[in-house]
Amino acid sequence: MTHRQERLLEVGSLARVEGEGALRVVLDHGRVTEARLNIYEPPRFFEAMLRGRSYLEPPDITARVCGICPVAYQLTACRAIEDACGVTVPPQINALRRLLYCGEWIESHALHIYLLHAPDFLGYPDAIELAKDHRAIVSRGLALKKTGNDLVEVVGGRAIHPINVRVGGFHRAPARSELDAFKNRLDDALEAALETARWAGGFAFPEFETPHALLALDDAGTNGGSRSPAAGGAGPRYPIESGLGVITTAGVGFPLEDFEHYVSESQVPHSTALHAKLRGVGTYLTGPLARYNLAGPRLWPVAAEAARAAGLGRFERNPFRSVLVRAVEVVQAVAEARAIIEAYQPPDPPFVPVEPRAGRGHGATEAPRGLLYHRYDLDERGLITAARIVPPTAQNQAAIEADLRLVVQAGAQLDDEHLTLHCEQAIRNYDPCISCSAHFLDLDVTRR
Amino acid sequence: MSPATATPGAEITETAAPTLAVWKFASCDGCQLSLLDCEDELLAVAGRVRIASFPEATRSVAPGPYDLSLVEGSITTPEDAERIREVRAQSKYLVVLGACGTSGGIQALRNFADVAEYSSAVYPTPEYLSTLKDSTPIRDHVQVDYELRGCPVDRGQLLEVITAYLAGRQPAIPDRGVCYECKARGAVCVTVVHGTPCLGPVTHAGCGALCPAFQRGCFGCFGSTRQARVRAMARLLLAEGASPDALLRTLSSANPADSAFRAIGAQIERDVAAAGDEKEAGRP
Numbered sequence: 231m232t233h234r235q236e237r238l239l240e241v242g243s244l245a246r247v248e249g250e251g252a253l254r255v256v257l258d259h260g261r262v263t264e265a266r267l268n269i270y271e272p273p274r275f276f277e278a279m280l281r282g283r284s285y286l287e288p289p290d291i292t293a294r295v296c297g298i299c300p301v302a303y304q305l306t307a308c309r310a311i312e313d314a315c316g317v318t319v320p321p322q323i324n325a326l327r328r329l330l331y332c333g334e335w336i337e338s339h340a341l342h343i344y345l346l347h348a349p350d351f352l353g354y355p356d357a358i359e360l361a362k363d364h365r366a367i368v369s370r371g372l373a374l375k376k377t378g379n380d381l382v383e384v385v386g387g388r389a390i391h392p393i394n395v396r397v398g399g400f401h402r403a404p405a406r407s408e409l410d411a412f413k414n415r416l417d418d419a420l421e422a423a424l425e426t427a428r429w430a431g432g433f434a435f436p437e438f439e440t441p442h443a444l445l446a447l448d449d450a451g452t453n454g455g456s457r458s459p460a461a462g463g464a465g466p467r468y469p470i471e472s473g474l475g476v477i478t479t480a481g482v483g484f485p486l487e488d489f490e491h492y493v494s495e496s497q498v499p500h501s502t503a504l505h506a507k508l509r510g511v512g513t514y515l516t517g518p519l520a521r522y523n524l525a526g527p528r529l530w531p532v533a534a535e536a537a538r539a540a541g542l543g544r545f546e547r548n549p550f551r552s553v554l555v556r557a558v559e560v561v562q563a564v565a566e567a568r569a570i571i572e573a574y575q576p577p578d579p580p581f582v583p584v585e586p587r588a589g590r591g592h593g594a595t596e597a598p599r600g601l602l603y604h605r606y607d608l609d610e611r612g613l614i615t616a617a618r619i620v621p622p623t624a625q626n627q628a629a630i631e632a633d634l635r636l637v638v639q640a641g642a643q644l645d646d647e648h649l650t651l652h653c654e655q656a657i658r659n660y661d662p663c664i665s666c667s668a669h670f671l672d673l674d675v676t677r678r
Numbered sequence: 679m680s681p682a683t684a685t686p687g688a689e690i691t692e693t694a695a696p697t698l699a700v701w702k703f704a705s706c707d708g709c710q711l712s713l714l715d716c717e718d719e720l721l722a723v724a725g726r727v728r729i730a731s732f733p734e735a736t737r738s739v740a741p742g743p744y745d746l747s748l749v750e751g752s753i754t755t756p757e758d759a760e761r762i763r764e765v766r767a768q769s770k771y772l773v774v775l776g777a778c779g780t781s782g783g784i785q786a787l788r789n790f791a792d793v794a795e796y797s798s799a800v801y802p803t804p805e806y807l808s809t810l811k812d813s814t815p816i817r818d819h820v821q822v823d824y825e826l827r828g829c830p831v832d833r834g835q836l837l838e839v840i841t842a843y844l845a846g847r848q849p850a851i852p853d854r855g856v857c858y859e860c861k862a863r864g865a866v867c868v869t870v871v872h873g874t875p876c877l878g879p880v881t882h883a884g885c886g887a888l889c890p891a892f893q894r895g896c897f898g899c900f901g902s903t904r905q906a907r908v909r910a911m912a913r914l915l916l917a918e919g920a921s922p923d924a925l926l927r928t929l930s931s932a933n934p935a936d937s938a939f940r941a942i943g944a945q946i947e948r949d950v951a952a953a954g955d956e957k958e959a960g961r962p
């Protein structure tokens with residue numbers, strides 16, 4: 231489809247993202263007229279498959295949406311079901327959940343920083359090539375990733391699709407001795423995480439500011455799981471596995487049960503992901519940048535110091551610098567995991583009983599790449615009558631496309647090869663999880 | 679499908695190392711992630727093969743044919759039914775990874791439902807979608823050289839398949855049940871001790887009997903063994919008081935379209951329906 235005045239450039243499936251997608255950009259006399267993210271990941275219809283299933287099944291079923299962030303799916307499902315059934319889990323179980331989730335943040339962020347994103351900044355096609363010149367750096371990333379995976383394994387049973395999570399808590403609580411073995415490893419991981427933040431702080435970042443509203447879960451510091459006000463004096467926390475409300479940079483905040491009122495999804499022909507919009511605001515972004523801007527002051531001192539050392543200010547709106555926020559979040563997750571293990575008392579029993587009842591429940595957690603929302607409607611026997619899943623990449627897709635348009639416009643003078651690389655790097659800023667959004671990238675640039 | 683942009687370093691060099699390609703169809707990415715999760719072995723493996731195409735890990739793409747192809751996912755769209763033929767044509771040795779590719783995966787639940795209704799339940803404009811009625815395993819479309827089970831595959835077994843390929847031998851992955859691993863691990867039998875329904879006796883080993891070790895019943899992530907006597911197991915579990923409904927759900931988890939699991943699941947559905955009709959008829 232190359233016309234006389236067009237330059238057409240195509241790339242196979244977009245690499246170093248999770249899932250399948252394509253990108254189509256049209257430049258007309260140097261002006262961007264179209265920037266489209268095609269998500270062609272085949273739909274798998276999880277929300278339909280959940281209907282008629284037992285209220286105890288969503289953790290195991292929805293984990294299969296995504297091999298990269300199964301813990302996010304499992305714990306979000308648990309929160310939503312527990313909300314529907316009016317159950318709050320005790321702090322010890324919640325601490326174990328946060329530990330499991332810290333493991334997923336560590337492994338997912340280490341994967342993204344070292345294997346998926348760093349090669350862009352350093353000019354390599356992948357981490358294997360990077361390792362040929364910088365083996366110690368890649369090995370550090372792999373060791374960090376392994377610590378995260380092993381943490382998920384010891385708490386969850388296995389790294390991908392853990393089997394130990396159940397509605398109400400866990401099937402079995404790990405023994406103290408099993409977790410104690412992680413203390414030294416987490417001390418090493420903290421060193422590696424701090425080095426990661428310093429190392430990434432030295433990358434060259436293109437100038438860019440995203441204009442979109444940012445949205446994150448608000449963990450006001452309750453022990454989670456209930457809509458009742460906080461019991462106990464814990465202060466607000468950096469959002470990971472708990473939170474009863476949503477905060478944004480657009481002056482809009484709302485409790486989780488109003489999520490579907492404020493966030494509307496629509497379908498576009500070029501995507502098997504639904505596009506999300508924030509009511510009265512429009513496109514928005516969720517993920518590390520949003521968390522950092524909205525909850526940065528809740529980072530622990532060691533992570534806040536790492537942020538400063540990496541060159542992050544109080545606010546950060548450049549998506550290319552989200553790799554720095556991921557590094558800071560690894561520091562936070564490692565430090566928190568270490569503290570949870572230090573204070574760990576195995577919950578006995580490891581779960582609270584959850585009796586079915588008719589009703590609706592909402593749950594949200596912060597997956598590594600952004601807020602994940604689940605809602606379930608149950609009948610009196612506990613059978614699911616309706617389910618709704620809003621994954622982070624579906625929420626981000628419209629904002630990614632809008633940002634891409636700006637990135638392409640700013641880079642329009644580049645030749646096709648460099649513009650392509652630049653676009654791919656820009657998309658990887660958001661760590662899109664296409665499998666999750668069902669739903670992503672061939673690059674197809676048409677120039678007229 | 680379009681060829682990739684040429685990337686520096688992607689040009690083919692004369693080398694004896696076999697080429698590896700990784701392909702994705704309908705799936706969660708978890709099985710190919712298992713390869714990246716081999717943190718201790720990843721760089722060593724990368725030294726023994728030439729990664730010719732692995733989009734999740736690299737933007738370099740070398741043209742086929744490929745010596746070893748790892749295929750993740752099931753076939754759910756007309757485009758993918760076509761694409762798998764191209765993959766087969768370019769692959770000398772094709773290994774299918776995981777429950778999706780070996781039985782259709784969890785998304786094969788659609789096979790027993792109305793997929794048009796599924797589309798309209800999830801998408802406001804289902805006409806934009808192109809999807810097949812059934813989610814089917816790779817072997818239904820092309821000849822496969824090896825199938826590795828699991829949801830997800832086990833890292834150790836994945837490395838064994840790659841190592842065996844490099845050594846030119848068959849993978850040493852015995853077709854035995856989870857019970858075997860459970861005993862080897864010294865775990866307590868959850869069915870005998872707690873009366874928990876467990877698919878361990880009929881499910882292919884590979885996970886290391888994880889669920890029983892965590893005090894829950896196996897739900898069949900690795901699919902059925904060749905010798906599986908699911909009917910006999912179901913009869914015993916039901917006689918011991920397991921609810922047909924619970925057993926049916928367990929059989930319809932990670933591998934709902936596994937033929938041995940499905941045969942019994944369908945039988946239970948018919949029995950439950952018949953019992954329901956009798957109850958209906960018996961009411962005054």
